Amino acid sequence: MGGYSISDLWSIVVMQGFSGLSLFSVLLLMALGLAIIFGQMGVINMAHGEFMTIGAYTIYLFSKVTEQYFPALMPYYFVIAIFAAFGIAFAAGYLVEYLLIRHLYKRPLDTLLATWGLSLIMQQIFRTVFGAREVSATLPDWLMGSWKPTPDIDIPLNGLFVMGISIVVTAAVILFLYRSTWGLRVRATTQNRVMAGSVGINTKKIDRVTFAVGCGIAGIAGATFTTIASTGPTSGSLYIVDTFLVVVFGGAGSVVGTVSSAFSIAQAQSILTFFLTNAMGKVVTLLTIIIILMLRPEGLFTSKVRK
Amino acid sequence: MLRKKSKSPTRDRAGRPEKVSFSPVRKTVANAVAATLLIAFAGSSFGATPPTSQVDTTHLAVTDTEVIVGQLHSSTGTMAISETGAIEAERLAIDQINAMGGVLGRKIKVIQEDGGSDWPTFAEKAKKLLESDHVAAIFGCWTSASRKAVLPVLERDNGLLYYPTFYEGLEQSKNVVYTGQEATQQVFAGLDWVSKTKGSKTYYLIGSDYIWPRTTMKLARKYIETVLHGTVVGEEYAALGSTDFGSTINKIRLKKPDVIYAAVVGGSNVSWFKQLKAAGITGKDHTLLTLSVTEDEANGIGGENLLGFYSAMKYFQSLDTPGNKDFVKKFKAKWGAGAPIGDVTQAGYEGPWLWKAAVEKAGSFDTDKVVKAEESGQISFDAPEGMVYLESNHHLKTRLRIGEWRADGQADIVYTSDYIMPNPFPKGY
Numbered sequence: 001m002g003g004y005s006i007s008d009l010w011s012i013v014v015m016q017g018f019s020g021l022s023l024f025s026v027l028l029l030m031a032l033g034l035a036i037i038f039g040q041m042g043v044i045n046m047a048h049g050e051f052m053t054i055g056a057y058t059i060y061l062f063s064k065v066t067e068q069y070f071p072a073l074m075p076y077y078f079v080i081a082i083f084a085a086f087g088i089a090f091a092a093g094y095l096v097e098y099l100l101i102r103h104l105y106k107r108p109l110d111t112l113l114a115t116w117g118l119s120l121i122m123q124q125i126f127r128t129v130f131g132a133r134e135v136s137a138t139l140p141d142w143l144m145g146s147w148k149p150t151p152d153i154d155i156p157l158n159g160l161f162v163m164g165i166s167i168v169v170t171a172a173v174i175l176f177l178y179r180s181t182w183g184l185r186v187r188a189t190t191q192n193r194v195m196a197g198s199v200g201i202n203t204k205k206i207d208r209v210t211f212a213v214g215c216g217i218a219g220i221a222g223a224t225f226t227t228i229a230s231t232g233p234t235s236g237s238l239y240i241v242d243t244f245l246v247v248v249f250g251g252a253g254s255v256v257g258t259v260s261s262a263f264s265i266a267q268a269q270s271i272l273t274f275f276l277t278n279a280m281g282k283v284v285t286l287l288t289i290i291i292i293l294m295l296r297p298e299g300l301f302t303s304k305v306r307k
Numbered sequence: 308m309l310r311k312k313s314k315s316p317t318r319d320r321a322g323r324p325e326k327v328s329f330s331p332v333r334k335t336v337a338n339a340v341a342a343t344l345l346i347a348f349a350g351s352s353f354g355a356t357p358p359t360s361q362v363d364t365t366h367l368a369v370t371d372t373e374v375i376v377g378q379l380h381s382s383t384g385t386m387a388i389s390e391t392g393a394i395e396a397e398r399l400a401i402d403q404i405n406a407m408g409g410v411l412g413r414k415i416k417v418i419q420e421d422g423g424s425d426w427p428t429f430a431e432k433a434k435k436l437l438e439s440d441h442v443a444a445i446f447g448c449w450t451s452a453s454r455k456a457v458l459p460v461l462e463r464d465n466g467l468l469y470y471p472t473f474y475e476g477l478e479q480s481k482n483v484v485y486t487g488q489e490a491t492q493q494v495f496a497g498l499d500w501v502s503k504t505k506g507s508k509t510y511y512l513i514g515s516d517y518i519w520p521r522t523t524m525k526l527a528r529k530y531i532e533t534v535l536h537g538t539v540v541g542e543e544y545a546a547l548g549s550t551d552f553g554s555t556i557n558k559i560r561l562k563k564p565d566v567i568y569a570a571v572v573g574g575s576n577v578s579w580f581k582q583l584k585a586a587g588i589t590g591k592d593h594t595l596l597t598l599s600v601t602e603d604e605a606n607g608i609g610g611e612n613l614l615g616f617y618s619a620m621k622y623f624q625s626l627d628t629p630g631n632k633d634f635v636k637k638f639k640a641k642w643g644a645g646a647p648i649g650d651v652t653q654a655g656y657e658g659p660w661l662w663k664a665a666v667e668k669a670g671s672f673d674t675d676k677v678v679k680a681e682e683s684g685q686i687s688f689d690a691p692e693g694m695v696y697l698e699s700n701h702h703l704k705t706r707l708r709i710g711e712w713r714a715d716g717q718a719d720i721v722y723t724s725d726y727i728m729p730n731p732f733p734k735g736y
């Protein structure tokens with residue numbers, strides 16, 4: 001790398017490190033919801049991306065309404081809209097569990113087909129309601145541009161924001177699963193459904209809320225990603241493959257697994273993409289994952305579940 | 308549908324078609340009267356209604372009053388985002404042609420099929436349109452993949468396709484009219500402009516990983532190296548649908564190119580521009596020329612993320628001519644004030660009009676005669692973008708424009724080239 005000064009290289013290293021961390025938080029955020037649904041309930045939710053799209057469109061709607069009626073609130077609407085995105089995606093997930101998923105618990109592979117169909121239906125609903133074209137929410141100014149600690153280093157503000165949200169959500173999920181009574185019941189149901197039922201846990205209600213929480217987190221992820229990616233009827237389908245990759249690689253049912261899997265995939269991909277081409281970076285990452293999964297079929301971290 | 312009571316051109320005072328059903332004799336009389344009137348008042352350019360036996364010898368869906376055409380785009384699936392504009396523009400053109408009396412005195416009726424963003428479906432629907440509906444022409448396709456899927460069907464059934472998208476070239480079929488630019492028309496003039504006005508020497512090429520960006524970048528690299536004597540300091544392709552450009556942006560930062568030359572498409576395009584802006588690469592201190600942002604995409608990307616960047620297109624909605632203002636007004640009246648009009652949308656609008664001109668020159672709907680008219684070099688149309696000329700190689704002679712994006716998602720046109728002859732098979736590339 002001749003012709004570059006030390007300070008040039010140093011700022012590239014810093015920014016490259018940040019871009020790896022930023023990809024890590026994106027992967028983590030999109031996988032958390034699925035980690036709960038797939039990990040705790042064993043439901044293969046192919047419509048996960050569409051619940052993210054619900055979140056993205058919530059931001060879009062809030063931005064339009066705020067711009068129209070409360071222009072003074074423009075700097076703050078985003079925060080409120082994220083809570084709303086959780087609420088709406090939660091409600092949608094609750095409904096879907098009640099109408100569709102609960103009838104399929106005994107046939108896990110059929111949930112794959114059913115939720116894939118659901119994803120197509122949801123995409124068409126988005127298209128009918130919001131139009132086929134991509135839309136773009138007006139973002140508050142504090143989310144735009146970059147932070148310059150030195151003249152040569154630009155740290156994207158939206159990347160920092162995504163990072164912040166994913167730290168908060170991860171902490172909330174860990175508290176929810178491991179520190180709340182509700183989480184205790186969820187884990188009990190995962191480990192032994194019959195026994196959990198017989199000690200008085202309403203497992204049906206547990207299922208419904210767990211699924212809805214997973215969807216709600218997808219909503220938050222989708223809302224957050226409007227700062228870095230597109231909002232359109234099929235935007236959600238861009239994420240679904242990576243999401244499953246992170247969850248399966250990390251080991252279903254383990255939040256720690258999801259975090260470390262997101263971290264290693266993101267770092268590998270980001271560093272390889274820098275030194276190789278974009279496509280080759282992805283190829284090498286995926287090959288490595290395949291090899292590791294051949295050696296450890298359960299993923300990086302396995303939860304101890306009685307089978 | 309053809310057996311339905313056909314509408315006579317006779318109209319009541321309010322201009323509505325008469326609802327009275329005619330006996331066969333009265334119908335003929337009415338038609339004759341109407342035809343005479345049309346000839347008398349509208350001149351000979353489109354008014355004459357020659358008998359069907361004369362204008363259709365190959366069993367197309369043509370009656371004395373009606374001609375059926377097909378429209379084949381994706382209104383569902385991932386490509387619906389892009390193809391919606393073309394669907395709307397073609398409809399507008401057909402409505403306007405019908406309001407003027409139709410083609411050879413026949414009203415155009417449309418059968419719309421949905422390709423569903425799936426290439427085999429495109430081929431299947433094209434087959435249906437040609438073999439069971441016997442349409443006189445098809446307006447459709449958007450991606451090169453869908454066009455390549457439809458091509459063998461068109462050639463076997465001898466159908467006509469009007470294809471609206473700018474594309475990579477290296478193709479010429481007698482059954483297709485390409486109303487968008489082929490690669491040389493979009494790439495060379497744009498690179499000339501950027502090297503002249505910005506004095507740029509180093510270029511970074513980035514595109515999505517499929518046929519159009521790869522072919523286009525191949526042309527661009529060769530042109531930069533041999534004609535402009537510049538250097539390509541990086542060439543990169545991102546997987547379709549990829550949403551992370553962090554590392555790519557850092558590479559660009561390290562190489563410090565004078566020009567970033569981009570052809571990223573779809574959802575990736577939005578991520579690409581949002582992340583560029585967040586990384587502090589903006590139009591203020593960087594030159595970026597893209598081949599894949601029209602007003603349609605700008606709408607999804609957000610104007611603030613594009614501010615000061617350049618697009619190379621043949622048409623921008625902001626084009627300040629009376630013809631274009633009229634077109635924009637009519638388009639918005641039909642499809643809503645929020646509907647953006649991009650390059651491909653305008654090229655879609657040209658399709659039905661060029662077909663009408665070719666059919667009228669041929670005096671027939673028969674494919675072979677229409678193709679002969681298309682290849683005569685005498686078909687032209689006063690489009691919103693200005694006059695376009697259909698050349699004998701089935702492509703349009705047209706101009707290239709460079710637009711500089713504003714924060715409101717519209718572009719200021721900063722450069723208009725001379726007319727560029729289409730050359731789908733450039734030598735040495």
